[in-house]
Amino acid sequence: MNRWIPRLGLTLVTISLVALLAWALWPTAVPVTTATVAAGRFTESVREEGRTRLRDTWHVSAPIAGFLQRVTLEVGDPVEADETLFRLEPSPVPALDARTRQQAEDSLQAAQARLRTAEANLDTVRADRRFAEAEFRRYQQLHSRNLVSTAELEQRRNQRDRLVALENAASSGVEVARFEAESARALLDVASGQRIAPGDIPELEVRAPVSGIVLSRYRCCEGSVAAGEPILELGRPSDLEIQVDLLSMDAVRLRPGMPVRLTGWGGDALDGQVRRVEPAGFTRISALGVDEQRVPVIVDFEADFTPQAHGLGSGFRIEAEFVLWEADGILQVPTSALFRHQGEWHVFAIDQGRAWRRAVVIGRRQGLVTQVLSGLEPGELIVNHPGERVDDGVRVARQD
Structure with a gap:
């Protein structure tokens, strides 16, 4: 009996070592994060940042070259149609240098001398005309008494008429x-470069073409302006719209009238709709240095929205979500749970603690969520972000 005791102890030790080795070599469960397949509302959309702008603006410029009086209107001031925006007056005469001024003074003295000469000549001719008129009246009296001939009277009349013409x-x-x-x-x-006193010269009043507000003021202070130089920019706040530059591959999926959700402007989400997709695109370099083809898309606010009441103006940032398709009761899974295997899309479905590879047919994608057409049922548990250690039939442990 005593000789069986060492053998029994050795057997127990051997069994324990084998069990310990089996436990050490037994594959452990792979920790994974999971997601539940659910049916709900699915929205396929395109998101992009845009800027507000006014549909029409009016640049008011100086119609002629002249001297601009101070512009009292400021940015944001309301204006009415036909209201005076600013006034123009003729430009001041430039100052003369010393030589030109001396010439001008000499010209003035010469003109004054010619004026005195002309006045003296007028006095002489006027005196001769008065004498000729008196002579003509005397000859008329003598002719009435037949003391002078008709020829002598006509001669005096001719002399009087010539002197009248010379006087004129x-x-x-x-x-x-x-x-x-x-x-x-x-x-x-x-010629000293000074302006003529107000009231002594006419002023040109430039009036507002439409009712609106002042968007920009290019000139505020008085000074000389050239013809066509911009002074003010006007616009109507009710004409506010949004321009969003989309990738051309997204723009081709849009149509006028599609709904748009507007967020990121500082208030509650707003509704809008696509009014126009521009027919021509342009190239823009992305932050990564890649050339992108962009297409401008114009979005209108809802009809009863008043931008001024909400503090929105031209050039404000806004985020636009273009709704391409949406429906309720759509089966969907996280996009990160999908992977490609033998040319098809698969997920790892969890059943009884093990991950099983399952083929699925997917539909629309929207960012982090993808529509599942077949292969899964609502409520099933799948592996999210499957790693290299996850394989078909592997034991897994949830880390959620």
């Missing part, structure tokens, strides 16, 4: 000389 010519010469003197004096009066 001399009077016109005085006017011309006076205008020349005034012109030479005006040149010296305004």
Whole structure:
């Protein structure tokens, strides 16, 4: 009996070692995260950042070159149609240098001398005309008494008429000389570069073409402006719209009238709709340095939305979600649970603690969620983010 005791102890030790070795070599369960297959509302959409803008703007510029009076309107001020926006007056005459000024003074003195000469000539001709008129009246009286001939009377009349014409010519010469003197004096009066006193010159009033608000003010202070130089930009807040530059592969899926959800502007989500997809695209370089073909898409706010009441203006950032398709009761799984195997889409379904590879047919995709057409049932548990250790039939342990 005593000799069986060492053998029994050795047997027990051997069995324990074998059990310990089997336990050490037994495959452990792979820890995984899981997701439940569920049916719910599914929305396929395209998201992109956009900017608000005004459909129409009016750039008001100076119609002629001149001197701009101070613009009192500021950005954001409302204006009514036909309201005066700013005024223009003729540009000041540039200042003269010393040589030109001396020439101008000499020209003024010469004009004044010609004026005095013309006035003296007018006085002489006027005196001769008065004498000729008196002579003609005397000859008329003598002719009535037959003391002088008719020829002598006609001669006096002719002399009187010639002197009347000379007087008119001399009077016109005085006017011309006076205008020349005034012109030479005006040149010296305004040639210092100073503006003419207000009220002495006409002003051009530029009026608002439409009712709206001032969007930009390019000039505020008085000064000389060139013809066509922009002064103000006007717009109507009610014409606010959104421009979103989408990838061309997304833009071709849009149609006018499609619903749009507007978020990320600082308030509650708003509703809008696609008004126009531009027919021409452009190239834009992405943040990664890749050339992208973008297409402008114009979105309108809902009809009863007032942008000003919500603080929205032109050039504001906004996020637009274009709804391409949506429905209820759609079976869906996380996109991260799908993987390709032998050219088909599969997931790992969990059954009795083991992961089993299962083929599925997928439909639409929307970011982190994908529609499942067949292969799964609602409520089933699947592996999310399957790693390299997960294989068909492997024991798994949930880490959720």
